[in-house]
Amino acid sequence: MAEVLVFVDHVDGAVRKPTLELLTLARRIGEPVAVALGAGAENTAAALAEHGAVKVLTHDASEYADYLVVPKVDALQAAVESVSPAAVLVPSSAEGKEIAARLALRIGSGIITDAVDIEAGDEGPVATQSVFAASFTTKSRVSKGTPVITVKPNSAAVEAAPAAGAVEALAVTFSAQATGTKVTGRTPRESTGRPELTEAAIVVSGGRGVNGAENFALIESLADSLGAAVGASRAAVDAGWYPHTNQVGQTGKSVSPQLYIANGISGAIQHRAGMQTSKTIVAVNKDAEAPIFDLVDYGVVGDLFDVVPQLTDEINTRKG
């Protein structure tokens, strides 16, 4: 069976969930071969093998941390040349998309970004995209070269499927461009202990209606009662009430959780672009005319300062 390269997103060897989802999708079109780069690359092997990787190609060098994007493109290109895969799958992060794009260009292939599903087709893998703020669903193919496809988080269920996961060292020669953009400083984000926004099964968001940074404590309490991630609208972020990294929408994160709870958010098209594919949508808004109510499975027209604390209490009580 044809091999399918899966680019591994990991932090010091801890594989992030979107990569495990990619392994599930990769198995539909071939045998997954994972490519893990940077510090801790070899430590990814066990998790990748458990989820179907027949092989894990690894390589570590200081270039991956010291320079932007290109060293990873060089490595992925080396992997493509050694494996001749039927397709290359990359998680749809900002960096993932840039790596995928440059790789596609180098190997003379087309690229599809932000797929939400992949299936095998007569003329190669068919990718489903959710476009125009999720108002249309398209099915596309790469028609030239080896398909390079980036896939959004939460696009497939993670399934265990034990495979050999044999670790092999990847030989990489860095290109002249690899050291072009130097990373001169790095400030890691502090962990909040809450789930990662794009990977969370439940997201609780606050908007302009939350009316102040201090009131986001209400949103956080509700999130914690559900084990959820916290999101925010751009209005709340621009007002400085919550960090930009938590923004949901066109210029923030796009999320696709099982449950999305929008509090004090009107539902502008750019916000919808980032959350419209959530499975179940709930909103609390005091304006019965707010466009967000067109999307909801359940909506409460009311003041969030009354509804949210009551909801949080009730959830905590029910959990006992």
Add this chain to the structure above:
Amino acid sequence: MSLRIVVTVKYVPDATGDRHFADDLTVDRDDVDGLLSELDEYAVEQALQISENSDDDVEITVLTVGPEDAKDALRKALSMGADKAIHVEDDDLHGTDAIGTSLVLAKAIEKAGYDLVISGLASTDGTMGVVPALLAERLGVPQVTLLSEVSVEDGTVKGRRDGDAASEQLEASLPAVVSVTDQSGEARYPSFKGIMAAKKKPVESWDLSDLDLEAEEVGLEGAWTAVDSATERPARTAGTIVKDEGEGGKQLAEFLAGQKFI
């Protein structure tokens, strides 16, 4: 010293309009107003700020690849303060994908001459966020992308990239390709004076032959990707909406419990 900045700007269908696809599965531009992609306004803004903060002569050229009406996007950028504009327009460009768009842009950027290319973080229609990286690859220069802060001094571009795991300080020497996010600073509104001045600024029109490109390399025919179908997402079935009369939170908890979220 002089600094030549090329800002790539895309003309896109208004996101608040009724966007949909034409029969050939390309974006239908007839039924919806177009505008300068709002995210490219941030790119124009940063070019203007680099110019304002520079002791060198800075020339800002705005570049678009798009149909006839895409001139509107160029006018907007010129009225914000850019110096001149290039419009790459050719019937054979219809349906060009990301790889093809980057080919045309790269050729035009090379022909125009540049020290720095500034792009938006993503268009508001295709929203791929890949064109700046593709341009860097094609031009063989560093990519310094997704910056929320950018500065240029002594032939070096520096910036801050706020990623998921970390915030990174980046540095590269010119020439380079930069893209900026909407966190980089509010874009200015064109002044009346700016709008009047824009009318007199030069707009060049280039077609494929000006860029030594063949029709087969671009457009739907030359595309590296193919769209097989586009279907409108079915409207969500109307949900339950309750008015809070003191029990709204509890009712919502009941719903969530029914859905097994609690």
